[in-house]
Amino acid sequence: MRIWDCHCHLRGEESGQCVIEQMDAAGIEKVNLFSRYPGRGRGTDDPVTRAEVRETVDHVAAVQSADPARIHGLVFANPRAEGMVEEIERGIVELGLRGVKMIPDHWSPTDDLVQPIYAKMAELGKPIQFHAGILYGFGDSSRFCRPVLYEALVNHPGVRFSLAHIGWPWVDECIAVFGRFRAAAGYQTAKCQMWVDTCRGTPDGWREEALRKAVPFCGVERLMFGVDGTPASMAEQAPVHVRKDLDLLRNVLGLSQAQIEMYFYGACEAFWGG
Ligand SMILES: [Zn+2]
Numbered sequence: 001m002r003i004w005d006c007h008c009h010l011r012g013e014e015s016g017q018c019v020i021e022q023m024d025a026a027g028i029e030k031v032n033l034f035s036r037y038p039g040r041g042r043g044t045d046d047p048v049t050r051a052e053v054r055e056t057v058d059h060v061a062a063v064q065s066a067d068p069a070r071i072h073g074l075v076f077a078n079p080r081a082e083g084m085v086e087e088i089e090r091g092i093v094e095l096g097l098r099g100v101k102m103i104p105d106h107w108s109p110t111d112d113l114v115q116p117i118y119a120k121m122a123e124l125g126k127p128i129q130f131h132a133g134i135l136y137g138f139g140d141s142s143r144f145c146r147p148v149l150y151e152a153l154v155n156h157p158g159v160r161f162s163l164a165h166i167g168w169p170w171v172d173e174c175i176a177v178f179g180r181f182r183a184a185a186g187y188q189t190a191k192c193q194m195w196v197d198t199c200r201g202t203p204d205g206w207r208e209e210a211l212r213k214a215v216p217f218c219g220v221e222r223l224m225f226g227v228d229g230t231p232a233s234m235a236e237q238a239p240v241h242v243r244k245d246l247d248l249l250r251n252v253l254g255l256s257q258a259q260i261e262m263y264f265y266g267a268c269e270a271f272w273g274g
Helices: 016-026 050-064 084-094 112-124 147-155 171-184 204-218 231-252 257-271
Strands: 004-009 030-034 071-076 099-102 128-130 161-163 194-197
Touching: 004 231, 004 257, 016 030, 016 050, 016 071, 016 231, 030 050, 030 257, 050 071, 050 084, 071 084, 084 112, 099 112, 112 128, 147 161, 147 171, 171 194, 171 204, 194 257, 204 231, 231 257
Parallel strands: 004 030, 030 071, 071 099, 099 128, 128 161, 161 194
Antiparallel strands: none
């Protein structure tokens, strides 16, 4: 079965060749791979220079160049970093990167600070993969990560985006936000600007309930499988996550093989316009 991991983080030292080897070992055909976060572990008042941003963008582009058909590189945007919008544009237009990853680090998805990034992504026609749900890093920032805050994207109808972790623990809220965007698209799922990135977040005890709700409401064509690991952890983690989700979808929820293939591969392919 073809597997597309929609959510993987670079640490910053990987070579493209080693990422390909890890993907092969993990049974992952394609991956959405996020650059290292520029300014990781720094306070929000500590300036992040354009040179630091550029280094993370150049790294993910170098990794992607090992096999751009299998590796979809994304710029992890820090909206407070110097020259962020220009570096996103350079990464996408000059280096062929595919989109942007964002985690609200003491900023809200509704803030003025992030509007230029939304506008640039609408202009470039490329998607944003957002974190949503409880946040185990970035200090006390979970309050900025409620799924409903992303309703702000309704003002940017040209921006495709995904919300990660099915918004756990705000799974119902995340699914409702999907409904809100589908309504904004005239109730036509094919025109809806939102996808749900189902990478873990939901512990095992919540996983069945989350998928039992998300599958019929959103449809598997809008639910993307993801691991939320790093290339180094992929070979160990991915087969476990695939096996657990496959068991739930096939044996508990009773999905067809075509629906299962949509979940593990097709939904992400559609996210990229495939
Ligand atoms: Zn992640």
